Amino acid sequence: MARDKLSAVVGAVTNHTRITLLVMLLLSGVVVAGVTQLDTESQAGADAEAFEDVERIQKAEYVQNQFGGADEEPERSFEMVYVRDDDGNVLSKESLLAGLRYQRAIRENETVSAALHEDGVTGLSNLVAKRAAGSQNASLDEQVRALSAATPAEVERLVERTLANDPRALRYLPADHEPSETTATDRRMLVALDADAANDTVDNATAALYRSADGRAGGFFVLNAAAWDDYSSHFFGEMVELVVPAALAFILVVLGFAYRDLVDVVVGMVGVVLSVLWMFGLLGWLGVAAGTTSIIPVVLVAGLSIDYGFHVFNRYREQRGKAEGIREPMRRGVTLVATALVLVTVTAAIGFLANLSNPLALIRNLGVAITLGVASALLIFVTVVPALKVGIDGLLERAGVDRHKQALGHGRYLRPLLAKSVTLARRGAPVVLVLALVVGSAGGVAWMDLDEESYQQSDGDVAEWKTQLPDPVGWESHPVAEQSKHVEAVYQPASADAAVQERILVEGAVTDDDALEALRDGVEYVEGTELLVEDTDAAAVRSP
Structure with missing residues (x-):
C-alpha cells in the first residue's frame, strides 16, 4: 500500500513536470527567504539543569544555596x-x-x-x-x-x-x-x-x-x-566563503566522474544547492541558531545530496531502454529508489535527533540542522531533480540530441574493477577482514593523537596561506581576537568585583588545625601566582 502511494506521488511528479517545478519554485522562494532570519551567533552555552547529576554542579548549587551570592x-x-x-x-x-x-x-x-x-x-x-x-x-x-x-x-x-x-x-x-x-x-x-x-x-x-x-x-x-557576536558572524562568513567554493569544486569533479554528462552535472548541482538553501531557510524560519559550526551540516547534506542524486540518475539510466521515452523510465527508477531514500532519511533523522537530549545547545541545534537538511534533500531529489531532468532531456531529444546514457559501473574500466573486488571478498574473506581490522586499528591509534580545540579556544590567528588567496575566497582577519589577547596580556580587571571570582568549598572537619593550615597554605600559593587582582576597595582573597 505504502509503495503504491509512493509510486503514485512519483508518477505525478514525472507526468506533470512543469506543475511540479512551478510549485517547488514558489515553495523554495518562501523557504529560502528564511535565510535572512538566520541566527549565526555562537551557541556554546549549556543548560546547567542537564548536568545536575554531575558532582561539580551539585557542589556549585550547594554553595549558592548555603552561602548565597554577594552581600549586595x-x-x-x-x-x-x-x-x-x-x-x-x-x-x-x-x-x-x-x-x-x-x-x-x-x-x-x-x-x-x-x-x-x-x-x-x-x-x-x-x-x-x-x-x-x-x-x-x-x-x-x-x-x-x-x-x-x-x-x-x-x-x-x-x-x-x-x-x-x-x-x-x-x-x-x-x-x-x-x-x-x-x-x-x-x-x-x-x-x-x-x-x-x-x-x-x-x-x-x-x-x-x-x-x-x-x-x-x-x-x-x-x-x-x-x-x-560580530566576530562570530565574520568567522562564519569567512569559513563559508573559503570552504564552500572548494567543496563545490570537489563536488563538480565527483559529479563529472559519476555522470560524464554536463546536463546531469548541472541538474545534480541544482539539487545539492537547493537542499543546502532549504536547510538554512528552515533553520531561519524555525529560529534555530546556526552558529559557527554550520559548515558541518553543509558538508554532510551536500554529501548526502550527491548520494541521492547518484541513485536517482543511475537507476533512471538502467531503467531506460533504447526505444523508450523519458517519463516512464524515470517513474520506475525513482519509485525503485524512493523507498530506500525514505528509509535512509528516517534513520539519519533518528540518529541526529538523538542529539536533542544533549545539554549543549550547539550540539542540539547541529542535530536539528542536519535532520532538516537530510529531509530537504529527500524532497528535492524526488521532486525537483526528476522533474528538471525529464524536462531538459525531453527538450534536448526534441532538438535531436540523444540522451541515452550508461549507468556508472557498467563501463569498460570500472565494471572489471568492481567485479574483482567482489571476487576478492568472496575468495579471500579472511584476508579482507584482517586488513580491515588493521586499518581500523591504525585509525583508532591516530584518533588518540587528534588535536582537539574548540572554537572558543581559538587564538584567532589566521594561516598566512588563507590570507593570500584571491578574493572573495581570501580570508580577512577580524581584530577582536587579537585585541582580546592584547587586553589579557596588558590589563588587570578594573576592580576585584570585575575580575573572575572563584569559590572554594571546604568540607569535612573544617575547624581542625590541619584544615585551617592547609587553607592558609592554599591562599599563600594562589597569592604567589600573581594572578590576584589587587584592589584598594576589596580584599583579593576572603577566607577564614
Missing part, C-alpha cells in the same frame, strides 16, 4: 572602552581630548544613555581634565574646554601630577605602567551601566557602544558581547 547585588556593571596607539601616546593632549569627545558622543546616543548609570563614563582623561578645570565637579563640557585651552606641555604636567597623586588613575592604565611615566600606548575608560535596567536596554547599549567605537579614529575599541 551590584547597582552597576562596567563596559570597558579601550584606547590603543602602538606608535603614539594615548596620554597626549590630542588623545585625551579624543576620549572626552567620545564620551560626549556616547552620552548623546539615546540607546546608550537609556542604560547609563549615574556614575556615567570615567577615565584618565576625566581626572586630568578636572585638574585642568580646577574643579572635581567640572562638567564634561567644562572638561573639554579646559583641556583644549591647555598646552601640550601643561597637559603632560597634569598627567604627571594625576598619576602621582590620584590612586584611581592607574586602574585605567596597563598593569605594568609606572606612575612616573607620562607616555603610554594603552589606556581604557569605564562605562557604568545600570544593573536595574531591562536586559534589552543593556544589550542595545552594549551594541551601540561597539558600533560607536568600531572604526572611530584614535584607536578606540570594545570587547563586549556585541563585539564577539
